[in-house]
Amino acid sequence: MSVHKFNPENRKKLNSEQRKAILPPAQVLMDIGIESHTVWADIGCGTGYFTIPLAYEVKQVYALDIRAEMLNDLSDSLTQLQISNVEVLQSGESRFPLPDLLVDGILTSLVLHEVDQPNEFFRELHRILQTGGRLVVIEWAKASTEMGPPLDHRLSVQQLDDWALTAGFTKVKSWQWTENFIGIEYEK
Ligand SMILES: C[S@@+](CC[C@H](N)C(=O)[O-])C[C@H]1O[C@@H](n2cnc3c(N)ncnc32)[C@H](O)[C@@H]1O
Numbered sequence: 001m002s003v004h005k006f007n008p009e010n011r012k013k014l015n016s017e018q019r020k021a022i023l024p025p026a027q028v029l030m031d032i033g034i035e036s037h038t039v040w041a042d043i044g045c046g047t048g049y050f051t052i053p054l055a056y057e058v059k060q061v062y063a064l065d066i067r068a069e070m071l072n073d074l075s076d077s078l079t080q081l082q083i084s085n086v087e088v089l090q091s092g093e094s095r096f097p098l099p100d101l102l103v104d105g106i107l108t109s110l111v112l113h114e115v116d117q118p119n120e121f122f123r124e125l126h127r128i129l130q131t132g133g134r135l136v137v138i139e140w141a142k143a144s145t146e147m148g149p150p151l152d153h154r155l156s157v158q159q160l161d162d163w164a165l166t167a168g169f170t171k172v173k174s175w176q177w178t179e180n181f182i183g184i185e186y187e188k
Helices: 008-015 017-022 025-032 051-057 068-081 118-128 157-167
Strands: 039-043 060-065 086-090 103-109 129-140 170-177 181-187
Touching: 008 017, 008 068, 025 051, 025 170, 025 181, 039 051, 051 060, 051 068, 051 086, 060 068, 068 086, 103 118, 118 129, 118 157, 129 157, 157 170, 157 181
Parallel strands: 039 060, 039 103, 060 086, 103 129
Antiparallel strands: 129 181, 170 181
């Protein structure tokens, strides 16, 4: 397993006010532009930073993560908030327990820099997405910023594009949120 995996003991930090200030989830989803009749997967969902706001916007969300601790916190929040359109599933490193062509959109936020087998991971993203579906990758910008992982753990846009294009995606557009985060949309 990669040495750079997020430590679940730090999972409360994922919902900090400091994080919401530099990566405001509602603004990010508005920028992405989500259609209400669609079905999404949040891969590497953590404790649901994007899963929960996404659930209010769309028909159905599949929330996947490799760590049970993250998924347990998310399930508790979903119960408390009485959200019923999210299915929470534990995934393998590059194996998503979902059928082919299931979803219209995929969000994967701050996951790829932790992934052990990026080419396999992108192949799985491609497999579960509808033809014409949207893949949105959010990552740390490859820059030295006050918060976040060291520069050599961050991924360049070129690297992300290479993996995505190798898996069969086409690049559509990109965003930047503060100096810290980039978003890239690909289409299948
Ligand atoms: C930094 S957290 C981000 C969580 C969430 N996406 C967010 O933005 O708050 C990274 C998450 O990716 C998960 N993860 C790492 N590798 C993964 C993989 N191969 N498949 C699915 N989840 C993975 C970790 O367990 C962790 O919950």
